[in-house]
Amino acid sequence: MSRLRRIMIIGGAGSGKSTLSQQVGVALNLPVYHMDREVFWLPGWVERSKDDQLQQVERIVALDAWVFEGNNSSTFHLRRVRADMLIWLDVPVWQRIIRVVRRGLRYRGRTRPDMAEGCTERLRMLPGFLWFIVSTARDSRRKQLDFFNRFELCKLRLPGRRATNNFLETLT
Incomplete structure (x- = not known):
């Protein structure tokens, strides 16, 4: 696994992308980049322009080493070009x-480590986000599956905690 220098992690909201990316980054001594923090959001829940998002992805992908997590399917092709490995967290919606x-x-009123500064968790936003997860689950999973099946390099599908823990054990 030490030859892996660029790892792309995808999966739906709540699948464990941020947690896994941190663990992989530590195990392989690689820098970690979160789509929500580095690409999508500016402080205070302000969305970056599409052009700026694209520039941020291109900047990160050009680096020599990274663990880059996020499910922004419009940037899959950019990350795929340089990724040595794809990890898909295919976790059930429930x-x-x-x-x-x-x-x-857990993070109510605070900013998660994988989010841009000033993007604090607000419980009033939770119902809308949960609806987003449920309403986009089928289409999102279909895009992830299609991308996973087309990815020709090293790839790994992790359907749950047991598979993820087994994978992490191989890194240590």
């Missing part, structure tokens, strides 16, 4: 919902 609720409660 489990993702539970994780998002727990995360919202």
